[in-house]
Structures are given as structure tokens and as C-alpha cells.
Amino acid sequence: MRTLSLTKRLIKQIVRDRRTVALLFIAPLFILWLLSLVFTANDTKTTFDVIGAPAVVLDKLRETGATVAEVSLEAGKERLAAGETDAYLEFALPKVNVVLEGSDPLANRAVMQTVQMAMQALVPTNGVVKQFLDVTYLHGGSTLTMLDYFAPVLIGFFILFFVFLISGVSFLRERTGGTLERMMATPIRRHEIVFGYFFGFGLFAVLQTTWVQWFTLQVLDVNSVGSFGSVLVVNILIATVALSLGTLLSAFARNELQMVQFIPLVILPQIFLSGLFDLRGMPDWVIWLSKAMPLTHGAEALRGIMIRGDSLADIWMPLVILSGYSLFFLALNIAALRKYRKV
Amino acid sequence: MGYDAVVRVEHLTQRFGKRTILHDISLDLQRGEILGLLGPSGAGKTTLVRAIAGIGEYSEGQIAVLGERMPSLRVVQRIGYMGQADALYQDLNGLDNLTFFSDMYGVSKKRRSSRIEEVLELVQLTPDAKRPVHTYSGGMRRRLSLAIALLHEPDILILDEPTVGVDPVLRKNFWTEFRRLQAIGVSLLITTHVMDEAEHCDRLGLIRDGRLIALGKPSELKEQADSQSMEDVFLHFGGVQA
Ligand SMILES: Nc1ncnc2c1ncn2[C@@H]1O[C@H](COP(=O)(O)OP(=O)(O)O)[C@@H](O)[C@H]1O
């Protein structure tokens, strides 16, 4: 009963704080929308010159939407050096020399993609090779954009970030404002406090997940083949970790600013090492560090569900690890409250 | 009669790190009395009453409240505590604060709203109950804190400097209320650093530098010090002659 009252009070406090509500429900959408603009631009238009290309090839290259000019070798070299183009293609059949400007990896890839697309279109029509390249995908597919790959991790990250920050700060306020101590002068039990926080912020985590996920799938058109409920289960586990870690670390902060200082220390490294970037070939200790981070397992579970369509049973391992972290941190919280009252 | 002590503190010592804040304090609070703890700021009054209220730990000694060793949740239920600093939820209104704490004390749903009305009336906050606490004045916050301490009709009231920042009229009302509670059998432990307030207490403990330097009826203490002013009494027992 006390747990429920505490939960109710937390909900009241959050709801009355308009800015926090906006932070929880609008900020993630804004960030995801910005990212969608950046990541789904897979049809980057490139500009390059061709020298001595056959007419069919030139047509195909133009069909891809690239800006292609037919110039002399001298002009091509000059324009590339001046930064007017991304590359030039010198056709010295049967060889084609591709000279890339090279300083922008995205531009490099765009040029190569354009050339490949044109060639693929060209080869079958020539009737020489029917199946020049046969590419199949186990999961996802050629329509899988960077956003599809990043979205599951990002949804998990938003939960981690916002729940950590907001629960940490509200517990800190409870400490510094003396209300935690005041609560300890009532018959509430230590675990009731921790669970009250768990349910209060758990509710907001559920609402936020549902909302962010709806936006990601429906508005941003991100692919997800897994079940919505499974995603929710993983996100609630991530929220529990974030909540218990936030309230725990709030004991080491004297004010809100010091709470914010934990973000670059414990939250940001998690996003870099959670599998958003390829860690293969990294030193062992980086891999171990990544394995020690809760978000790594959360992200793995979310990608499993959303991209590969895994069921909860398929991802039992990350689920067990996340639950382990949650229970561990929750227990630490209950123990840490002994400082205020022994029973 | 001696067995009517609702609070019994024996040889209480409190250390924070290497500093000893309370030195071997023994005292008791009798049923239905008002015991005042008088001492300058930093003497250790808050540390002492917090230990009695079951908050934090103490290094040595024994505290028994209603015959049970503290901290005990069963006993905490029968204590009303008002801290020196107002511990209120600033972003919520007075009513929300009262509702939350009455739930904490397990006041039944049926009883809750009428009880909240009663205490609001008592501290004259009824018209302001729906305003957020951060818009309250210092005196209003003190009154709300007192209302919270009274919510669950406790047998023992522990009030840490309840009248600090409270205007004279309100202070008088507070004391009238304390007397009324005393009359219905509530035992009160009140700390203060205001000398003239101390005279309202049935018994008075003088605290200096973490030591209980005297304990007795205000009139007795005055007699022993051979003076009519509380200041002189304090100086007398503090070992400093005025
Ligand atoms: N948690 C603590 N850690 C260290 N010192 C403390 C702590 N709480 C109180 N003190 C010290 O104990 C002394 C007595 O404080 P306090 O009980 O608040 O006095 P009073 O209430 O009489 O003004 C002060 O010197 C204060 O600095």
C-alpha cells in the first residue's frame, strides 16, 4: 500500500512538471527524426565525370540520378582537384579506372554504389552474364537502412538515458530536500521505497517506450519484424537498470549538476560500446568493457527482436543478464538505505 | 510512576567519524509531559532527537521508546516527527503532501480526508491547501510540517525547533496546541534554542557541546542557579558564571 502511495506521488510530481514530460515524450521523437534524415539518405547524389564511356554506360549512370558529365581526361583531373566532383571514371576498356576524391567516406561509397548499380543494370541486358551477382540477405535485406539498424539500440538508449537522469535527480532531491529522511521517520520499509520508485518510473518507461516505438515504426517507417510486447519487456528491464543505477549513483552526487556529470561517465560510453559501432578487431579490454555494460545486452536483445524477429526465448541470455543487473542494483539500493534507518 | 517513561535514553553516545557529537546522554520522557531540550545551535539537539525518532544510527548506548529498542517500525508508527528543516514536496500542494504522509502512516482511507481537514483547520491552512508548497511562506511551511506530524494522532511528538521562523502570534497558537495535546495524554519532546520558550516546558534538559548539563523543572533549575532568567541558568550550569 505504501509502495503504491509512493508511486502515485511520483507520478503526480512528474506530470506536474511539464518540462520533464516534454523531455520524456518529445525529445526522443525529435532526435530520432533528425537521425532518420541523416541515416535514410542512402540515395546520396554524387557528381562525377566520365572519360570515354560508351553511350549505354553513360545512360545507365545518368539513370541512377547522379550528375555525370562527359569531359576530357585533363578537365576531369582538374575538376576533381578543385573539389567540383567526387570522382572521375576513365574508360580504357576493358579496364575502368575510378579515381576518387577520397576525403569523404560517404561520398566514396556513394560513387561506388552508383557505379555498381549502373553496371548491374547493364550486365544482364548485354545478355553476356544472366546472373552476374546473386545477393541474398539472411535478415533485413537491401532495404534495411542505417536507421533500421540503429533504431533498436537508440530506443533502448533513450529509456536508459531519460530514466537514469529523471529518477536519479528525483531521488537526489528526496535526499537533499530531507524528504527521504522524513519518510524514514514513518513506518515505510526500505524496500517499499525502492519498489515505489520502480513502479513509478516503470510506468513512465512503459509509456515512453510505447510512444517512441509507435513513432519509430509508424511515422519513421523503421522495419520491425518482432513483437511489440517483447520489445516492451526488454525496455522495462533496461528501465529498471537505469532507475536503480540512477538512484544508487544519486547518493554520490551533492546536487543536480553532479548528477548530470555521471552522464558522460556511465551513460555515453554505453551507447558507443553497445554495438552501435562495429567492435570487431577492438582490443580485448574494450570488448570486455562492452560486455560489462547493460545496454550492450539490451541492444542485442532489441536488435534480435526487431531485425531478426527473435522471440523472448531466443534472447534469454541478454534477458537473464539484464534481470541480473536489475536485481543486483535494486538490492544495493535497499542496502544503501540502511544509512538512514537500520530496519 | 517511574515506569511511565515513554522514552528512555541510556548512555547514548554518537560519533561522526572521529568527532564525538553526543557524550553519554541519559534522559527519559514521561507520559503526558512536555520535555524541552535547550541548547545553542550545534549543541547536538537535532542529532539526539533524530536518534530517538529512529533515524540514522547511534554509536553506543540504548534508546527505548514505548518499551521497544529503537529503531522499531511498530514504534515509529506511534511517533509524530517534525524535523528542523521542512521536509516537504515543494512541487506538490499542501493537500498532496498531507495525503502522501497519511498513507505513509497507514491512516485508513475512510479516516483520511476528515483527518486531513482537521489538521488543516488546526494549523489554519485550509484556504491554502491547494496551493503548491513552493509558494508558501516560511511560517506556512512550519505549520504544514506540524500538521503532517499530527496526522496519525501519535502518542509521542518529537518536534525539532518547531517555532523557528514562526511569528509570535502563531508561536502562541503552537504552544496552545501543544498544551491541548498534552492534556489528552500525548508526550512531547521539543527542542529549542529560544530561552523564554523553555519556560513553557514541564521539564527542561540543557545541552551544550553534546553533553546534558542539567535536567529538571524550570523552577528548580532557576532555584539552583539562583537566578530568574534562563540565560543565567544556562550560564550557571555551563560552568561559566555571568
Ligand atoms: N551527519 C553528520 N556528520 C558529521 N557531523 C554532523 C552530522 N550531523 C550533525 N553533525 C555535527 O553535530 C553537531 C551537532 O549538530 P546538531 O545536532 O544539528 O546540533 P543542534 O541541533 O543542537 O543545532 C554539529 O557540530 C554538526 O556539525
Ligand SMILES: [Mg+2]
Ligand atoms: Mg538542530
